[in-house]
Amino acid sequence: MSKVIETILLLTETIKNEFNPLFEALGLYNIGSSQAVQDFCTKLDVSVHKRKIIEAYGQAVTGAAMKISEKLASSLGLNGYSFEGWPMHCRMNKFSFTPETVGSSGVRMHTDPMFFTILQDDENVGGLEVMNKSGEFVAVDPLPGSILVNFGDIGSAWSNGRFYSVKHRVQCKEASTRLSIASFVLGPKEGPVEPPPEFVDDQHPRLYASFTWEDYRKLRVSTKFRNIDGLSDVRVQPRNE
Ligand SMILES: O=C(O)CCC(=O)C(=O)O
Numbered sequence: 001m002s003k004v005i006e007t008i009l010l011l012t013e014t015i016k017n018e019f020n021p022l023f024e025a026l027g028l029y030n031i032g033s034s035q036a037v038q039d040f041c042t043k044l045d046v047s048v049h050k051r052k053i054i055e056a057y058g059q060a061v062t063g064a065a066m067k068i069s070e071k072l073a074s075s076l077g078l079n080g081y082s083f084e085g086w087p088m089h090c091r092m093n094k095f096s097f098t099p100e101t102v103g104s105s106g107v108r109m110h111t112d113p114m115f116f117t118i119l120q121d122d123e124n125v126g127g128l129e130v131m132n133k134s135g136e137f138v139a140v141d142p143l144p145g146s147i148l149v150n151f152g153d154i155g156s157a158w159s160n161g162r163f164y165s166v167k168h169r170v171q172c173k174e175a176s177t178r179l180s181i182a183s184f185v186l187g188p189k190e191g192p193v194e195p196p197p198e199f200v201d202d203q204h205p206r207l208y209a210s211f212t213w214e215d216y217r218k219l220r221v222s223t224k225f226r227n228i229d230g231l232s233d234v235r236v237q238p239r240n241e
């Protein structure tokens with residue numbers, strides 16, 4: 001078990017999920033900030049050694065997110081586009097699967113509301129499934145030493161539909177504890193989520209109305225993440241599929 005996972009296992013305290021008592025999570029807003037990490041650790045009475053591990057993880061994942069963002073923008077022809085001021089939120093997930101829960105859902109099908117997610121999945125216990133274009137779920141088996149990056153709704157809106165917000169879920173495959181760390185690049189802290197002008201023309205009209213990350217977050221929270229296609233509420237062009 002890696003040091004990070006071990007630390008998170010020790011840290012994970014119960015925040016019961018109203019839908020699924022098998023799922024517990026801890027959230028750390030702004031994981032790239034040393035102050036935020038220290039505040040989080042103080043609340044949980046974390047040792048100095050583990051604070052260092054979490055802080056190093058926060059720095060590393062924030063650095064990776066910035067590199068990935070830059071590469072995404074340049075892959076779409078935007079050079080020097082800045083994602084400064086797009087905060088990150090980290091969620092540490094723990095699933096306490098039992099023999100009785102095998103075959104049931106650990107996390108229901110959803111899209112992530114944010115720009116994109118860097119997921120460090122459990123190295124041994126599978127369960128993540130992503131939906132392909134035919135609507136079938138495909139298992140993403142554990143691959144130690146790897147991370148998985150998926151787009152969320154803000155990614156789809158910002159790129160004017162070039163990036164696809166993938167539906168996914170976690171299924172209970174075996175009676176075991178499963179841990180994962182999802183680090184989300186949210187959206188612009190200030191101002192609306194809007195595609196750069198380069199992504200909009202006669203062939204590519206605006207798909208979504210302007211909205212702020214905070215408004216969208218509130219929308220998804222108010223529907224308790226039940227609206228799988230949350231973006232349909234801000235869509236201005238009919239879906240072209
Ligand atoms: O644990 C996983 O593999 C995925 C968790 C997830 O989808 C999420 O935290 O949004």
Ligand SMILES: [Fe+2]
Nearest residue numbers: 110111112168
């Ligand atoms: Fe997710």
